[in-house]
Amino acid sequence: MSRRIMVAGNWKMNGSNESIASLLAGIKAGMDAADKTTVVVCPPMIYIHKVQELTAGTAISVGAQNLSVETSGAFTGEMSSAMLMDNGCTYVIVGHSERRALYHESDMLVAQKYGVARAGGLIPILCIGETLEEREAGITEQVVGRQLDAVIAMEGVKALADGVIAYEPVWAIGTGKTASPQQAQDVHAFIRSRIAEIDAGVAEKVQILYGGSVKGSNAVELFANEDIDGGLIGGASLDAEDFLAICTAAN
Numbered sequence: 001m002s003r004r005i006m007v008a009g010n011w012k013m014n015g016s017n018e019s020i021a022s023l024l025a026g027i028k029a030g031m032d033a034a035d036k037t038t039v040v041v042c043p044p045m046i047y048i049h050k051v052q053e054l055t056a057g058t059a060i061s062v063g064a065q066n067l068s069v070e071t072s073g074a075f076t077g078e079m080s081s082a083m084l085m086d087n088g089c090t091y092v093i094v095g096h097s098e099r100r101a102l103y104h105e106s107d108m109l110v111a112q113k114y115g116v117a118r119a120g121g122l123i124p125i126l127c128i129g130e131t132l133e134e135r136e137a138g139i140t141e142q143v144v145g146r147q148l149d150a151v152i153a154m155e156g157v158k159a160l161a162d163g164v165i166a167y168e169p170v171w172a173i174g175t176g177k178t179a180s181p182q183q184a185q186d187v188h189a190f191i192r193s194r195i196a197e198i199d200a201g202v203a204e205k206v207q208i209l210y211g212g213s214v215k216g217s218n219a220v221e222l223f224a225n226e227d228i229d230g231g232l233i234g235g236a237s238l239d240a241e242d243f244l245a246i247c248t249a250a251n
């Protein structure tokens, strides 16, 4: 089975009404070169509606960077899956390492978010990855396996077929240090084989993106690997030319 390639931009807490309009104009202008790639942008919550309007009628999909596990009510500052759907989101990132580290999101909470997103009709992008300390201690597979198992335990392995996995080594995020194509491929193959031990069909189908300092210059080499189905892009997704270079590489 050949899996479709995906490039998703995580804008994090960046942008303004003005910069977002110009970023999207730039991306839209170059989308013809990315016709075989699923292109997703994940703006800050407050700009989701605007981005949805600006991308209407294009092949660009919109994703959120987070969601609540609650459905409605007295949860100040939170956003439900229904609200994201209501505003044109197709995807939602869950378990980004910044949320795990800075907002203390546990494997269990991330698994819950994965389930809530899926139940609400969104496609969750599940981020997993080890820190530098964990890599140096030789426990990368243990950590990534544990993060993945939390979702499988709570939602069942079939739930993974409705989402996307992003392997993001924490030491490569925003640092300019990219995992080598071989390092990335090794962990992607491990993730796929761990899923295959339970359900080979799901393992074959699930898209596994790589994230961590992906640029136009290293994207081709990374995406050429058998188990790497595209990228989750932080810094380089804030510049239309850089982001398009990655989308073109994916194509």
Ligand code: PEP
Residues within 6 Å of the ligand: 010, 168, 172, 173, 174, 175, 176, 211, 212, 213, 214, 232, 233, 234, 235, 236
């Ligand atoms: C990210 O935060 O998901 C990410 C991959 O960031 P960067 O591309 O900047 O390393």
